[in-house]
Amino acid sequence: MSSKAKQTQKLLLFSLSGSRLFGIGTLKIREILPFKPLIKMPHSHYAVIGTMNFRGSAVPVIDMAAAVGYPPLTAEERKTASIIITDVQRQETGFLVRDVQKIIETDWKKVKSPPSALGDKAFITGLLNMEGELIQLLDVELLLANVYPDSLDTRDVVLTDVQSEALKALNILLVDDSRVARKQLCDVLDAKDISYQVTTNGDEAQQILLNSNERGKPIDILVSDIEMPGLDGYELAFNVRDNGTLKQPYIILHTSLNSEMSLSYANQVGANEALTKFDADELLHAMLRGARHSEQ
Structure with missing residues (x-):
């Protein structure tokens, strides 16, 4: 490959309570209203404050402050608040935030992983x-999984004995910085008794690939998230393809974004496949294509 992969990220900055700033990637955002x-929605999670009509569809709206543990916005605060419509994991959701600030552009390498002291329940x-x-x-x-816990359930995918054994024979590495996404990935393979390694970031994944x-x-199959702090999935795929000493794995990049641009760029940096997460059937059948590829 002739040029190094580099992917900048635009972030929308906003506040929920006080002056503390939060951010989400703009590729996840459809509109700001x-x-x-x-x-009102009866019998819904306390953070779901209702639904709105967005381009002909009923979209649930979540008070993001309440969802992450801050006091919910008051009726007075809502008058000047904004609703961020997101498209994540094939689902449109509105998030009520106190104050939208601005959009900035940054490199993923500048984003640091949160300290482990924050615990598994931190929404960071x-x-x-x-x-x-x-x-x-x-x-x-993670926020959506907390509001909609049923979304963590992965439907059973039927594999033949031959297909299961083909995957069990492979060395599989999963990479994702999101605890929820890691659980979904691991649950699918655990249910089929398929062994794997898992890590939370691209730098560790790269070292595991080299050590293995x-x-x-x-590693026969590398399944990696695209949007990660530090070494993101794009650059990880590029580095793997650019390393002439590595036995080349079948690379599956996945993203929570419904973005053709993200998937197209994944192919450009050397990924064999790019998926919009999360669909258990799509993932396992992508791995089966990787198993067939490794036999060639």
Whole structure:
């Protein structure tokens, strides 16, 4: 490959409570709207404050402050609040935020992983220092899973004995910075008794690939998220393809974004496949195509 992969990320910055800034990637955003009256939803999660009509569809609206543990916005605060319509994991959702600030552009390498002291329930997927101000990138997948816990259930995928054995014979590496996404990936393989390694970031994944190769047990299938702090999925795929000493794995990149641009770029940096996460059937059948590829 002739040029190094580099993918900048545009972030929308906003506040939920006080002056602390949060951010989400703009590729996840469909539209930003001023607050409008909503239709109440009975028996819904406490953070779901109603539904709104968006381009002919009923879209649930979540008070993001309430969802992450802050006091919900008051009726007075809602008058000047905004609703961010997102498209994540094939689902449109509105998030009520107190104040939309601005859009910035940054390199994923500048985004740091959150400290482990924050615990598994923190809704933070990365931290960015911008001119001395700390911006917390929200883990939208974890937030949605907390509001809609049934979304974590993965439907059973039927595999033949031959297909299951083909996957069990492979060395599989999963990479994702989102705890929810890792659980979904792992649950699918655990249900089929398929072994794998898993890590939370691209740098560790790259080292695992190198170490496995040196031990004579190279990784056959690499399944990686695209949007990760530090070494993202694009650059990880590029580095793997650019390393002439590695036995080349079948690379499956996945993203929570319904973005043709993201998937097209994944192919450009050397991925064999690019998927919009999460669909258990699509993932396992992509792995089966990788199994067939490794036999060639």
